[in-house]
Amino acid sequence: MKKDILSMDLNELTSEIVALGQPKFKAKQIYRWLHKSFVTDFSQMTDISLELRQNLNDNFVIFGCSIEKKLISEYDSTIKYLFRLDDGEYIESVLMKYKYGYTVCVSSQVGCRMGCSFCASTLSGVVRNLHPSEILSQIYAISRDNCIRVSHIVMMGMGEPFDNYDNVVKFLNLVSDENGVNISMRHISLSTCGIVTGIYKLMEENFQLTLSISLHAPNNELRSSMMPVNKKWNIEELIFACKKYTEKTSRRISFEYALVKGVNDTDECAVELSRILKGMLCHINLIPVNEVSETGCKKSTPERVKRFSDILSKKGFTVTVRRELGSDINAACGQLRRSTQKEK
Numbered sequence: 001m002k003k004d005i006l007s008m009d010l011n012e013l014t015s016e017i018v019a020l021g022q023p024k025f026k027a028k029q030i031y032r033w034l035h036k037s038f039v040t041d042f043s044q045m046t047d048i049s050l051e052l053r054q055n056l057n058d059n060f061v062i063f064g065c066s067i068e069k070k071l072i073s074e075y076d077s078t079i080k081y082l083f084r085l086d087d088g089e090y091i092e093s094v095l096m097k098y099k100y101g102y103t104v105c106v107s108s109q110v111g112c113r114m115g116c117s118f119c120a121s122t123l124s125g126v127v128r129n130l131h132p133s134e135i136l137s138q139i140y141a142i143s144r145d146n147c148i149r150v151s152h153i154v155m156m157g158m159g160e161p162f163d164n165y166d167n168v169v170k171f172l173n174l175v176s177d178e179n180g181v182n183i184s185m186r187h188i189s190l191s192t193c194g195i196v197t198g199i200y201k202l203m204e205e206n207f208q209l210t211l212s213i214s215l216h217a218p219n220n221e222l223r224s225s226m227m228p229v230n231k232k233w234n235i236e237e238l239i240f241a242c243k244k245y246t247e248k249t250s251r252r253i254s255f256e257y258a259l260v261k262g263v264n265d266t267d268e269c270a271v272e273l274s275r276i277l278k279g280m281l282c283h284i285n286l287i288p289v290n291e292v293s294e295t296g297c298k299k300s301t302p303e304r305v306k307r308f309s310d311i312l313s314k315k316g317f318t319v320t321v322r323r324e325l326g327s328d329i330n331a332a333c334g335q336l337r338r339s340t341q342k343e344k
């Protein structure tokens, strides 16, 4: 079987190239073609001898993703991509343009098995994990397609990053490598639904990224009804792990809270939320829930969102309400893949 060359770090690639009887520096050249020029085929490595290119082609494969569909928002030029992987599976990624640069939202799995009640990605379960190369190639394909340098990454697409821990960590190391695309860890956010063991593992990696926690509810009864993961690790265990994470890394944690009309958007919920997060170095990000027809969840009204946000601000929290980008193009994760599956 051909080896996944785009998932190899420079050391691993060097061993492989030396094993083919080639000098070490060739590995660096090839690595640059892959991770700085984003080539998709060995034939594009024009300063590598034809013989070596053939040899590479016999032994390795460059996993990639091809654009199956592309939707451009008329409001804010957010672009949603449906990518086709080499085995025919589909994943979604989003390009968002902000004043400070280009952010790509990447997927970490095909589907998701976490079962959150409001989310479209999880409706048909998980199909498989993505390789490090397949997470990278979302960024590379988008860079090529738009002729841009991506500056920020959010791991908030399809899938639960901590359910694919090793590949995600490998991806993070590759994407921040200065010999490659070199996106700073400080410009990367990773979002988890609350897999507590993943939080403990991540704090040992010494990454300077931002950890986002999808909290969405301030008590166990409500959270368990929205997010099955809460039955395994409850809010107390989750918050305790977050405190340890901040102690260890000195990084501020971001809590995501999707506001669902009549479910978790009451004044009482806001007060309860302020109680459980009291004294933490954190940021609260409120998101009017994206309505997915199968889930029946409705968005909170703008007045409700404002009121919820005001209660938290008054208690001294840093709160933002997420700008809804690309609402006309199904930019919430999972919806595009789902509608395409239905068409087929």
Ligand code: SAH
Residues within 6 Å of the ligand: 114, 116, 118, 119, 120, 155, 156, 157, 158, 159, 160, 161, 191, 192, 193, 194, 212, 213, 214, 256, 258, 287, 288, 289, 290, 291, 292, 332, 333
């Ligand atoms: N599995 C990870 C990352 C993927 S989801 C996690 O759960 O954090 C990225 C974010 O989008 C999470 O905060 C998730 O809860 C949220 N989300 C999922 N469906 C949503 C919807 N319909 N509306 C608003 N946010 C949603």
